[in-house]
Amino acid sequence: MTQRQVKAAVLLIGDELLSGRTQDVNLQTLAKFLAPLGVQIAEARVVPDIPAEIIGAVNVLRIKYDYVFTTGGIGPTHDDKTADAVAAAFGVHIDVRADARAILEAHYKGGANLNESRLRMARIPDGAILIANPVSRAPGFQLGNVFVMAGVPSIMRGMLEDVGHRIEGGAVVRAVTVRGRGVREGDIAASLAALEAATNGAVTFGSYPWFAPPDSFGVHLVARSSDVEALAKASDDLLALIRVRGVEPELAEDDS
Amino acid sequence: MTQRQVKAAVLLIGDELLSGRTQDVNLQTLAKFLAPLGVQIAEARVVPDIPAEIIGAVNVLRIKYDYVFTTGGIGPTHDDKTADAVAAAFGVHIDVRADARAILEAHYKGGANLNESRLRMARIPDGAILIANPVSRAPGFQLGNVFVMAGVPSIMRGMLEDVGHRIEGGAVVRAVTVRGRGVREGDIAASLAALEAATNGAVTFGSYPWFAPPDSFGVHLVARSSDVEALAKASDDLLALIRVRGVEPELAEDDS
Numbered sequence: 001m002t003q004r005q006v007k008a009a010v011l012l013i014g015d016e017l018l019s020g021r022t023q024d025v026n027l028q029t030l031a032k033f034l035a036p037l038g039v040q041i042a043e044a045r046v047v048p049d050i051p052a053e054i055i056g057a058v059n060v061l062r063i064k065y066d067y068v069f070t071t072g073g074i075g076p077t078h079d080d081k082t083a084d085a086v087a088a089a090f091g092v093h094i095d096v097r098a099d100a101r102a103i104l105e106a107h108y109k110g111g112a113n114l115n116e117s118r119l120r121m122a123r124i125p126d127g128a129i130l131i132a133n134p135v136s137r138a139p140g141f142q143l144g145n146v147f148v149m150a151g152v153p154s155i156m157r158g159m160l161e162d163v164g165h166r167i168e169g170g171a172v173v174r175a176v177t178v179r180g181r182g183v184r185e186g187d188i189a190a191s192l193a194a195l196e197a198a199t200n201g202a203v204t205f206g207s208y209p210w211f212a213p214p215d216s217f218g219v220h221l222v223a224r225s226s227d228v229e230a231l232a233k234a235s236d237d238l239l240a241l242i243r244v245r246g247v248e249p250e251l252a253e254d255d256s
Numbered sequence: 257m258t259q260r261q262v263k264a265a266v267l268l269i270g271d272e273l274l275s276g277r278t279q280d281v282n283l284q285t286l287a288k289f290l291a292p293l294g295v296q297i298a299e300a301r302v303v304p305d306i307p308a309e310i311i312g313a314v315n316v317l318r319i320k321y322d323y324v325f326t327t328g329g330i331g332p333t334h335d336d337k338t339a340d341a342v343a344a345a346f347g348v349h350i351d352v353r354a355d356a357r358a359i360l361e362a363h364y365k366g367g368a369n370l371n372e373s374r375l376r377m378a379r380i381p382d383g384a385i386l387i388a389n390p391v392s393r394a395p396g397f398q399l400g401n402v403f404v405m406a407g408v409p410s411i412m413r414g415m416l417e418d419v420g421h422r423i424e425g426g427a428v429v430r431a432v433t434v435r436g437r438g439v440r441e442g443d444i445a446a447s448l449a450a451l452e453a454a455t456n457g458a459v460t461f462g463s464y465p466w467f468a469p470p471d472s473f474g475v476h477l478v479a480r481s482s483d484v485e486a487l488a489k490a491s492d493d494l495l496a497l498i499r500v501r502g503v504e505p506e507l508a509e510d511d512s
Contacts, residue, residue: 015462018297019431020287020512021478022464024280027302031276041274043309046283046300049462053299076442077463078449117445154467175275186332189373193334206271206305207333208278211410222277256276 003226006170007042008034009061013072013082014151015048025153026071032256033160038169039067049073054085062089062146067167072151074140076117083141086148087125097124100139107137132162142166171226176235177252180242181218185209188241192221195237202230205238220252259482262426263298264290265317269328269338270407271304281409282327288512289416294425295323305329310341318345318402323423328407330396332373339397342404343381353380356395363393388418398422427482432491433508436498437474441465444497448477451493458486461494476508 010030016022024046031041042065047053054073061068073082087094100122108114121138124130131140131149135158140149142163149159180188185207196205206222221241223234235251242249266286272278280302287297298321303309310329317324329338343350356378364370377394380386387396387405391414396405398419405415436444441463452461462478477497479490491507498505 015460015480016464016478017283018287018300019429019480020284020291020297021431021433023284027273028276028279031274035276041276042304044274044302048298075463075465077445078452079460079462113442115442115446117449118442120445152465152467173275175277177277186369186371186374189333189376190371193373196334204271204335206335207331208272209331209408211408222272224271224275 003038003171005226006039006067006168007065008039008067008069009065010041010044011054011057011061011068011070012044012046012151013049013054013070014046015079017046017072018048026151026156029153029157029160030069030071033164034069034167034169035256036172037164037167038172039167040173049079049081051081051085051088054082055089058086058089058146062144066145068146069163070146070148071156074121074138074148074150076120076138080120082148083120083123083125086143086146090125090127090143090146092126092143094123094125096122099130100124103130103137103139129166131159134158134161173224173226174228174231175222175224175256176231176238178221178223178235178238178242179218179250179252180221180245180247181216181250183219183242183245183247184217185219187245188219188221191241191244195234195241199225199230199234202227203234205234259294259427261482262295262323262424263321264295264323264325265321266297266300267310267313267317267324267326268300268302268407269305269310269326270302271335273302273328274304282407282412285409285413285416286325286327289420290325290423290425291512292428293420293423294428295423296429305335305337307337307341307344310338311345314342314345314402318400322401324402325419326402326404327412330377330394330404330406332376332394336376338404339376339379339381342399342402346381346383346399346402348382348399350379350381352378355386356380359386359393359395385422387415390414390417429480429482430484430487431478431480431512432487432494434477434479434491434494434498435474435506435508436477436501436503437472437506439475439498439501439503440473441475443501444475444477447497447500451490451497455481455486455490458483459490461490 128141225231384397384399481487
């Protein structure tokens with residue numbers, strides 16, 4: 001039985017990612033979280049805090065892919081524009097919602113600390129389901145197939161605890177990595193291409209050179225497949241490919 | 257005199273970025289390289305090693321922005337599909353080109369080491385201008401407003417030496433960062449929004465909370481502008497905004 005492929009897009013939102021101020025790490029976190037659930041990230045985009053750009057990207061991606069995961073832009077300041085933009089993308093109403101407000105009231109003890117700015121974090125589009133935030137309480141939300149999460153990595157990771165159970169995944173793509181120290185890509189490229197061709201699409205092979213100056217280098221060969229048997233054969237084939245070069249290969253730990 | 261805004265897109269190409277295997281760092285490198293040249297990155301995308309996805313993204317981005325910078329997919333292995341995809345996006349012919357071949361022949365001493373796989377790195381679209389690679393020699397290329405570079409960060413950085421002089425930048429956007437230790441976003445959000453509104457679009461303000469467990473936290477307030485005087489005033493305003501909270505602010509070094 002062949003399971004269907006479930007594909008997702010990641011939309012990273014924030015001027016700070018495009019200016020170089022902030023190094024994104026959420027894409028990698030999401031990829032490693034989703035893979036075992038049977039969801040592959042097929043595309044990612046980074047857009048600034050501009051409503052039209054967020055709306056445009058959300059609407060392209062939510063139609064093209066099974067799921068969309070956004071990060072960033074749901075805090076209390078004026079540059080947090082994601083919640084309103086996602087509501088606009090879906091054409092639904094958005095306002096401070098009672099369930100989200102209750103979470104903030106409990107957190108801020110209902111007092112003067114819950115000012116107008118913080119209440120912005122209770123703006124939830126009609127029809128959305130809250131995503132719990134175990135770190136700083138202000139919730140994310142799911143609207144249709146779009147999951148809207150915080151940009152701060154520790155908070156985004158915390159929100160994933162309330163996301164996984166909502167995901168209907170498909171085939172789980174697994175990977176093996178074979179490391180060939182001192183092997184050059186150009187010397188194994190033809191053999192690698194032949195290996196991929198022989199699998200008739202069952203396995204995808206990737207080749208990633210690495211350099212550790214001054215004089216250490218090599219290649220990581222990666223096989224990815226949702227077919228366990230085909231992947232086991234691919235792993236053996238990659239080990240053989242490196243041994244032919246007179247090098248003893250290593251099976252690397254990273255399997256993404 | 258108001259200089260024009262010059263905008264760029266970055267297109268990161270590679271299955272390994274979407275699977276979570278590899279943490280991209282090229283976007284940040286490009287942002288910090290381009291900013292002083294007067295080029296702002298307005299959007300970034302990550303696509304897999306699938307020709308149709310690369311072609312589609314190149315054609316959307318090269319029309320929408322002044323420049324496009326791609327990284328990844330120009331090596332010798334079968335999963336390196338960028339050069340052919342960019343040629344297809346422009347509708348131009350691509351084949352092994354004499355100038356690129358000569359570079360590889362010199363590097364590989366013209367002998368048997370320059371096999372068919374390595375010759376793939378000399379496939380250059382008609383009309384493209386080579387980008388020198390001071391690290392591993394195999395060139396990138398510029399076709400119209402699209403710069404095609406390697407994905408390995410050290411090689412990508414090396415190629416930038418042959419890119420900067422081709423860029424016609426516009427207004428240089430500078431940034432200042434003010435750090436407020438122990439300050440919470442929700443307490444300064446209204447004042448920050450008022451500051452931005454008062455600049456009539458001359459300055460963009462961003463607010464980025466930080467957390468250093470167990471008990472240290474605060475906010476980075478960033479002002480970005482191409483107007484030097486407006487930025488100086490914004491910097492003073494941000495310092496005052498933090499002092500009002502009873503905290504002595506710090507001017508942070510990072511200015512992106």
